[in-house]
Amino acid sequence: xxxxxxxxxxxxxxxxxxxxxxxxxxxxxxxxxxxxxxxxxxxxxxxxxxxxxxxxxxxxxxxxxxxxxxxxxxxxxxxxxxxxxxxxxxxxxxxxxxxxxxxxxxxxxxxxxxxxxxxxxxxxxxxxxxxxxxxxxxxxxxxxxxxxxxxxxxxxxx
Amino acid sequence: xxxxxxxxxxxxxxxxxxxxxxxxxxxxxxxxxxxxxxxxxxxxxxxxxxxxxxxxxxxxxxxxxxxxxxxxxxxxxxxxxxxxxxxxxxxxxxxxxxxxxxxxxxxxxxxxxxxxxxxxxxxxxxxxxxxxxxxxxxxxxxxxxxxxxxxxxxxxxx
Amino acid sequence: xxxxxxxxxxxxxxxxxxxxxxxxxxxxxxxxxxxxxxxxxxxxxxxxxxxxxxxxxxxxxxxxxxxxxxxxxxxxxxxxxxxxxxxxxxxxxxxxxxxxxxxxxxxxxxxxxxxxxxxxxxxxxxxxxx
Numbered sequence: 511x512x513x514x515x516x517x518x519x520x521x522x523x524x525x526x527x528x529x530x531x532x533x534x535x536x537x538x539x540x541x542x543x544x545x546x547x548x549x550x551x552x553x554x555x556x557x558x559x560x561x562x563x564x565x566x567x568x569x570x571x572x573x574x575x576x577x578x579x580x581x582x583x584x585x586x587x588x589x590x591x592x593x594x595x596x597x598x599x600x601x602x603x604x605x606x607x608x609x610x611x612x613x614x615x616x617x618x619x620x621x622x623x624x625x626x627x628x629x630x631x632x633x634x635x636x637x638x639x640x641x642x643x644x645x646x647x648x649x650x651x652x653x654x655x656x657x658x659x660x661x662x663x664x665x666x667x668x
Numbered sequence: 669x670x671x672x673x674x675x676x677x678x679x680x681x682x683x684x685x686x687x688x689x690x691x692x693x694x695x696x697x698x699x700x701x702x703x704x705x706x707x708x709x710x711x712x713x714x715x716x717x718x719x720x721x722x723x724x725x726x727x728x729x730x731x732x733x734x735x736x737x738x739x740x741x742x743x744x745x746x747x748x749x750x751x752x753x754x755x756x757x758x759x760x761x762x763x764x765x766x767x768x769x770x771x772x773x774x775x776x777x778x779x780x781x782x783x784x785x786x787x788x789x790x791x792x793x794x795x796x797x798x799x800x801x802x803x804x805x806x807x808x809x810x811x812x813x814x815x816x817x818x819x820x821x822x823x824x825x826x
Numbered sequence: 827x828x829x830x831x832x833x834x835x836x837x838x839x840x841x842x843x844x845x846x847x848x849x850x851x852x853x854x855x856x857x858x859x860x861x862x863x864x865x866x867x868x869x870x871x872x873x874x875x876x877x878x879x880x881x882x883x884x885x886x887x888x889x890x891x892x893x894x895x896x897x898x899x900x901x902x903x904x905x906x907x908x909x910x911x912x913x914x915x916x917x918x919x920x921x922x923x924x925x926x927x928x929x930x931x932x933x934x935x936x937x938x939x940x941x942x943x944x945x946x947x948x949x950x951x952x953x954x955x956x
Contacts, residue, residue: 529935531784533777582842583787602837605884606934609913621916624884626836783937790850793939 515645517615518659522646525607531580534648534655542641542654548572550637551597553604553629557612559622563661565608567600568632568640573653574600601627611659670807673711676732680710680744684811691805693761695775697734697782697798698806700758700826701741702813703750709810710750712741716774717781734781739789757786758795758815758826760806775799795826828856829949830874834867834881834893835911840934844880844911844941851942853951864888868896871903878948880941883912883919891919894926907948911936 549571574596644656673690688711699712719726719733730736762779861867883890
């Protein structure tokens with residue numbers, strides 16, 4: 511595991527507990543097998559500056575709802591009624607993770623502008639691709655979460 | 669007089685002569701509440717984050733768990749005349765760095781569970797002394813609401 | 827006295843959280859305005875009386891750095907206090923923002939108490955019952 515992957519893992523747990531008030535548990539391969547009853551979501555963000563690259567988080571829509579409910583201090587059903595989806599919370603989650611990753615991986619002096627994050631529903635092929643290319647994979651409250659980072663010029667994090 | 673709160677227990681009082689105290693808070697979470705008008709003080713010494721870990725025990729001893737202990741602490745204080753809008757809440761304990769806790773993160777989970785519950789129920793945390801690796805003794809004075817934390821021979825007001 | 831706030835962030839989730847914290851605090855709220863980027867924020871600032879601005883850095887159209895710069899160049903807006911609330915932790919960026927005269931830099935993720943205490947101290951309000 512390279513420095514970037516360990517930095518990503520550290521930051522992922524930090525943001526998950528401090529922002530989302532959840533914890534990641536070790537996961538097995540079976541946890542990440544595509545299930546047709548789930549709706550899968552991917553969120554992407556880019557960073558540009560002294561260091562540039564992209565980060566992706568993939569999980570289920572259920573994760574987005576729980577995330578939104580936790581950060582807003584509401585029940586998942588209430589959150590759905592309010593904004594229609596938890597996608598915005600997912601975008602903010604990746605924004606925070608990426609912002610902290612830049613500092614963790616490249617130091618406190620490093621500056622990078624983050625591009626506006628995006629979040630969208632993905633199908634089985636994209637989910638399988640996200641799992642295959644993930645640097646960090648955890649189960650969070652029974653839901654699979656896969657995170658990957660690419661730093662330009664250095665290739666994949668791992 | 670000093671009233672000791674045992675591990676997994678809670679006490680409330682409105683006798684100004686009382687001081688509620690709990691010893692050896694390691695990964696456990698100490699929660700103090702105080703209503704400065706009704707002069708009601710309460711102290712909880714919760715061991716574990718979530719009642720779902722042991723539903724049977726949660727029914728018998730809800731104060732063992734953060735998610736059932738805090739609501740019970742408020743309930744008991746209300747019975748003595750406290751009102752939610754006046755309550756000043758402080759947290760102490762939740763050490764994270766002892767060897768046994770490295771894997772399970774009980775201290776951190778206790779703290780995060782409290783934060784999640786309080787945010788959802790719209791209660792601010794007025795002071796906290798959490799984390800680190802030294803056990804703490806916490807007391808609250810019923811006459812003044814002053815919360816004292818003692819650790820490693822050093823005493824401070826929270 | 828009631829205070830008017832402007833919350834500038836492209837995340838509706840973050841705007842909702844900050845609004846909720848302010849509403850729960852002891853601060854008397856007059857109006858709570860929102861903007862999704864710097865351009866929208868400047869529009870609100872031109873038309874409304876705002877006492878305190880909470881603003882993100884990374885936003886589409888106009889980011890927080892440019893928004894603060896534009897506020898500083900405007901005689902009417904330059905004295906309105908701004909708190910930057912961003913996921914960025916670059917010391918260079920923080921120094922740059924402090925040099926532009928922002929009141930505080932708060933790194934996300936923040937706690938409800940962070941926002942409440944900052945707002946109270948900038949508006950010089952006494953803490954209630956503490």
